[in-house]
Amino acid sequence: MTATLPTSYARRALAIGAMAALVLAPTLVLAAGGDLGQADKQSTNWTAITMFAVFVMGTLYITKWAAAKTKSAADFYTAGGGITGFQNGLAIAGDYMSAASFLGISAAVMSSGYDGLIYSIGFLVGWPILTFLMAERLRNLGKFTFADVAAFRFAQTPVRVFAASGTLVVVAFYLIAQMVGAGQLIKLLFGLDYWIAVVIVGALMMVYVLFGGMTATTWVQIIKACLLLGGATFMAAMVMWRYGFSPEKMFAAAVEVKTNIAAAKPGTTPQAAAAAGQSIMGPGNFIKDPISAISFGMALMFGTAGLPHILMRFFTVPSAKEARKSVMWATAWIGYFYLLTFIIGFGAITFVLTNPEFLTGPGGGLIGGNNMAAVHLAHAVGGNVFLGFISAVAFATILAVVAGLTLSGASAVSHDLYSTVIKKGKADSASELKVSRATTVALGILAVLLGIAFEKQNIAFMVSLAFAVAASANFPVLFMSVLWKDCTTKGAVIGGFLGLLSSVVLTVLSPSVWEATLGYPAGSAPFPYTSPALFSMTLGFVGIWLFSILDNSQRAKIDRAGFPAQEVRSETGIGASEASGH
Template structure:
């Protein structure tokens, strides 16, 4: 923890210097935001408070089981709040509100898509995961399979999903710190990366869980107040809010040089679908990514191993779905609040320009600026600190799942063949955390201009194409074999990543190739890559007639009994 305290001192000095720089900007440069000392103070309080939680958690983190799953002693209610905290990420809070501000009704597809994945987990996965699993989803997928190949696939899938998901969080964090402190974007991303590494390195799952719970409570309270204040401006009439939104978008179009007739069409477009996703294949593909991706996200699946038994796992999903559903309804109101309160406010003119041009960077701060509009500097400071907490907690959870994939799946199971001691596994996990932190910082800087909700949708597409087919088929289909799961899983992973890279969202928007030059015409590859993944698992399992495959099929009965009843599963984490 000594290293953590030394880093905190260095971070405090850096932030103090940034604040002084911003304060200097107040006197000499009118184009910079004035220093918001309230926001900075709340930010500092949160950072110090969570570091103390980390110090406390570090004293309890003695073994690999403690590091990965908090020793399996977290209750269903606590875990439900922590899952909600994990899920209500920067993409949800900042990205969806920005998407609603930019596209209106179309932004709602994110809320619905993210939410409807939960019934899949509730009814098909939660109980089975807890009964079969230990630390990672590979424990479940590979329960009756050969360990080395399935672990190599699971670690590959986990690390790719974690990398894409991390990008979105780092972009959100960088934009937020830049707005608050007036720092250069890259410096902001480096600070977030360093803080996240401290949480995970020292506190493990216990610290990550408690940071998530506290952050979820603060975020739910914050968005409730924001939505209440937005609706209060319109006499609690949704119709009045939507009518004002149409009016604002129409006026902005007129100001942008459109004729009155064209401007009216643009204004009304925010109340109907079609502006964001232009054709049925894109809509189906995008929806499938959001829906099935939830059941393939490694950092969400990991949370089911932190509870004592399957009953608490089910309870976790119930509470998580409740909080997440409530949150997404409010985010839609806040997104329309951003149209009516941010785009019409001269103070936020830069953001308005960013939206009109379709820019991602400053637009991601829509929700934070709504907070300033409805609650002044104090509430702005509170929401900024909560948004930062949101990002830090999610990044910590993601990093933990990536670290566990390398240390538990690759090092302990594949390299050491199950004979690794807890201390060496923990050491590898911490080294992986440092590596992932560096990767997150580099990618966060590279993808600065992207809408973060969209970046997360790409991570969902990869999780849905690689992890979900393998998990689903290995648990529910008796004829699934190691060969089928591994080849099918890799086909889903490679096709989803490949199609994502050659889609307009990366080929044109990130790599800078001319518009219309992308090899794959749809932004989300899920419809195609999920189909490839499932087909691969089925085909190579059916073709596998080896003696090993016969043993794996025969072992399905005992797996089914344990997954359905919990017989043989321990009450705390572990087989």
């Protein structure tokens, strides 16, 4: 396989995708909730499959078009730097508005009401950090990956080995969560066996990334973001229309439904039922103590600024000005979307929890679990056709997010490890592209195998771990290397690995894994908090600071001496275009 893509490959990609479109149903993903359990297969939804097939064929055409434009490593990784700020803002929003957000946040709001907003707030407040601290500097300093930024003035090999390690850990846990959630929900909705669903999602994802690279991935994200925003807007509008566009009436109806549900439980007094109904309008037990709240919030907020597939998008625009514009547009779309999920969550209380069609039995839970709330609401407000549309959009979501994750993992291996570490920066574009595509296939196969292996596991902790790792390892190194003049190679690498290892170890020792996944008795978890970010992120920053100030080596002197040039480049962008190849 060479850097120039033969048309036979594009035709083969279309053929593979077309066959997949005929048999694969739309997929949905869970991230912010518990295990879906062993979902029962149901009758096939042919309306949804038809809409899905139309979408897949359209996006495969985009992939064919993008393949003709993907002739170099810069094209593959960053779409040649030709994406505008508005387009990139939509694509970033698409990366961020995963079905995890769509399903998980709306399900959390349906279950916990006001408390469900902690996800929305935590995810959203990460954007000002990117806007004011990182976006412009990333674009001015970087080329293909965030490791380009972190290693700008440091010894290349150790920093890139760390950066690739952090990237691959984040990507792996994200991929597992996406694949497991996709497989379980396809199995529930459309009658395919779990392993078949996972295999076909993996195959389609590999087709998109292998042949279209960042150009195809970006445009699939843009289309998916528009569809998801449109679908969520319609759902929220239908909910509000029922209540005369009065939030007060919607909230009052939701409280009444929750009160009636609580009252139906044996032994519940009227006072207790009323208290249960009112509890959705204020903070409750979603986060049980201040340390958990702070740690969880830190993971969501700072993890955003350390997610490799999000950071990679700042290199697709032609200038720092367009990078800033990207974040502003992304913040607008994401903020609007999270407002919609709040309405959708409350709408699910009044539309779905009162409809026996969506319940497992009298007083029972939702068919498919709480994370199916938004899907059932789509059915309730728009019938089978709109259910098919939302399902197709959710498929687009899983496919686009997985493609973006795979692309960032492939770039970490081919650009950071192969080109810079192994070949010492002397690899040509064609060989680097070949390694990237081989890595894409390997990551796709690994994602499928892990998705099948983790079929019965709770997947919520995998996504929270990805955010915790990004906040504890990637973000401290990125932040300190760009903004602290005394940071050194040794400090960045040791501190980064301390954050990486501690975040993984503490998460495994937390109740969400130790008890819920590994099956140890309740209360036996060695680490009592769900998210480790407060501790592991602190350890990462302290490690970078301590080992940097203790470092008096010759390399440290070179690192410190390089800061003024880095600062000028990061603030002005002088030399950025030539270095990036845009």
